[in-house]
Amino acid sequence: MKARKPTQSSCCGHDDHHDHQPRKTAHDHTAGHSHDDRHSHSHDDDDHDHSHGGGDLKQEIIVTAIVVVLFLIGFIFEQQLHNTPYSIAEYAVLIPAYLLSGWGVLSSAGRNILKGKVFDENFLMTIATLGAIAIHLLPEAVAVMLFFRIGELFQESAVGRSRKSISALLEVRPDTANLKINGEVRQVSPESVKVGDMILVKPGEKVPLDGEILDGNSQVDTSALTGESVPRTVKPGETVLAGMINQSGVLTIRTTKLFGESSIARILELVENASSKKAETEKFIRKFAKIYTPIVVFLSLAVAILPPLFMNNPTDADRFRWVYNALVLLVISCPCGLVISIPLGYFGGVGGAAKRGVLVKGSTYLDTLAAVNTVVFDKTGTLTQGVFKVTQIIPKNGFTEEKLLALAAQVESHSNHPVAQSIRTAYGRAIGESQVQDYKEIAGHGIQAKVGNQLVIAGNDRLLHRENIAHDVCQVDGTVVHLAANGTYAGRIIIADELKEDAVEAIRSLRKIGVEKTIMLTGDNQSVADGVARQLGLSGYRAELLPEGKVEAIEQILRESGKGKVAFVGDGINDAPVIARADVGMAMGGLGSDAAIETADVVIMTDAPSKIAEAIQIGRKTHRIVIQNIVLAMAVKGFFIILGAFGLASLWEAVFADVGVALLAVLNANRVVR
CATH class of the missing domain: 3.40.50.1000 (HAD superfamily/HAD-like)
Structure with a gap:
């Protein structure tokens, strides 16, 4: 709400407001703190860490390439490696590949178990792959971890692309400010500059703090703050914000805010806090995974144990087959696609x-x-x-245009409202403090003050009716300020806002x-x-x-x-x-x-x-893509879970079902950024 809304004149019962309420200063954040609990942070405690040791993307690609080479050797020469004594060669090639590709998943599962958070996607993949190794299906175990790692790389790449849009804001954080003291210029940290200090910004430099231009004309690049590529022309008297880039002339700026209160500092804080406010869908998927994962684990256990119990004289091959089916079910059921793609969709x-x-x-x-x-x-x-200009001055009862404007500028001298500022701008002269006394605001009506030996009121038509001031017109098109001096109507000033x-x-x-x-x-x-x-x-x-x-x-x-x-x-x-x-x-x-x-x-x-x-x-669009990902993942996984439970899907199909869904979901989520 504005401190005062300028209004047109209105007569005979119309409820006008030319209301001079005190404006809060820019540093008064009381209103900002009245926000309700919708803004309370909602941090998720779950450790869904799929990181692979926290290295950069290039290092991840190198490690993945090594794993691919080892996996291809193990896959192509599986028979020869398997036939060596005790399958030593097979273990020597594929176990390093398994550990390199799956260390992030294994360590996350271990950490979560120690914290008492057993059932998550890391746990599912760990027991599925260790089970595959136990029944001597090493290529399949490596494949599960390798394709999951590739899916993670795609995710990291997608996150990187969407993060670039936001990190552009972080790059505009100014490192230094040129502080001007007694004609000398010193480079200092922006945090050390006080309100009212003078700083110099040269062409090509970032504006380090919010302030008002005292000297110099230039063009500034505002794209980091506004997303607009067209530079803005600035001149003395105008405001510039921290994070803008000075492109041409040298600017001398008087700072109006500390660095911590500047526009760019606030934006950085907003960006950093954005991820803490999760959507309900995101929270639901986390809760869903907590319930879904243990159900899948016990279902897989049932698939491995129960069928052989109901068979007459089951062979080792029968038991092997149902354990294999259980492992397939575990891999298919992994909710990685959902857990990865939903937050990624929102992040995008x-x-x-x-x-x-x-x-x-x-x-x-x-x-x-x-x-x-x-x-x-x-x-x-x-x-x-919101930029008001005086367009018409209509004096009455012996007042001239110049005298009416001077009277209005004097009585409005203590107000910060745009209407008051436009009147003072039109007047264009200094107003002495001693000229205006007994200043008083009348809420919803206007203001009253003593100017010299005159009692002056300025405000809306309702104020004139309240004070019983005779005037010639009530209905006026446009924003209007009526004035009266010592009980006599002095005229009106029309102000336009485009x-x-x-x-x-x-x-x-x-x-x-x-x-x-x-x-x-x-x-x-x-x-x-x-x-x-x-x-x-x-x-x-x-x-x-x-x-x-x-x-x-x-x-x-x-x-x-x-x-x-x-x-x-x-x-x-x-x-x-x-x-x-x-x-x-x-x-x-x-x-x-x-x-x-x-x-x-x-x-x-x-x-x-x-x-x-x-x-x-x-x-x-974000909401649509998130729902598409949920439906896609649920449908594909549901179909393959049925196939896996009845032994109609192999571990290879399980791997491609899981990783395929995750990749499709990640690619779909990435559409939001574009």
Whole structure:
């Protein structure tokens, strides 16, 4: 919610707000901490470590190549190696291959057993392969570990590709800052720079801290923060953010935030915490694996023991056959494909979104985005530019345009609201502190102050009616500030705020992807809200809302939304409570407030409303791919489990069924990034 929503004048009972509420500073994160427990971290305790000693990918490929060579020797010359005394040659070739390829699985199984976590995919593969070695099927045992390792390499490669999109953010972390002290420039750590210090940023260097440009013109590359490749032109008076790259001129910047509070530091923190917020599907698969794995182990044990008990005089060959069937069942049943591909699908979704300038703070919000059928917008700074300009000055009762503007600038001198700033910008002169006294805000109406020997009020039409000020017009098109001095109407100032370039396209895109409702919440009056809603083609709006009214409005929309989810998009410090209350909160992150960005589940780094539809589509595609992987894995495994239980599938088929499903699932999950 905005601290003050500028409004059009409205007469005779219309509930206008030109309301001067105190704005919180950028460092006040109270609103950000009001978020509900949806943001509590949900760490999974399970050790599903499939790492192969933690080496880099190149080392993994070399080790895998050695195993492939040993495996091919053992497979091609199996008969000759097997016929050596005590099969020594066969063991000498294939046991090293088994240990090299399966050490990660074996050590993980051992560690988990010591921790009391016996039943997982590592345990299944360990007993299946050790069983195969026990019945002298060494090539099959090596094949299980080798193909699993190859599947892991594919997974690591896919994770690496999706991680690149996110790690681009980590690469923009500035290492040094050029601190300017008494005309001298010293290289220091960004963490040691204080608020108000002056720093120098040369062409090609990263901006180390958020700040305001004092001197210099340049173009800055914002792609790491926003995903946009087009450089932005900056000049004195404008804000630059840590992580931007200076491309041309030398910039002198006065810092406005400590490094730990800068935009890039917050983004890094969000990225690092994203993996802790797991989707329900991800949590379900972990829980499912915990129940499924022991069932499979006992079923395999039953397959190995029970059939020979019901046979008359079973031979060693019969017993061997049912033990073999049990091992086949264990390998087929391994839930690796699911355990690997589901988190990878979500990770790909987060990475793919980051690549497009949309930061999703965890996989759980991808699932929520997929179910969104109502998008609710704040107006100023979200759908509109939030850059106000004085377009018309209409003096009355003997006041001139110059005198009216000066009076408005003086009475607005203590406000940080964009409307007040636009009036002071239009005035363009310094305002002495002694000129304005007894400053007082009137919530929902405007402000009152003593300017010289005049008692001045500035605000909406409702303020004029409250103070019984006679005036000539109530209905005015546009955002308006009325002024009166010593009980006499002095005139009005009209201020314009333009729609964002892609706002119309954003609403059109949402309708195209099937979002049923697009609703705007604003403190502006009915006339202004109606004009914006008609321009954009919104399905509804709620106007003249006081700050607490927005929370009540979102509560009502949530009740009316049925099974669908509600997204709220805002950018201001006071939007934080509404962002927190929505099913999925989205913040304009380019120059949005810290509180809104911290509270939001999704941050749009470009400040472009058109990215909302893109974020929803990424959520839907991720959800589709995850469901496809679950169905694929369950169907294939179910089919081969039936074949394995009846002895209709060999260990080779089991290996290809398990690894094949995992590979297909990984490749499918990788589609999200693209």
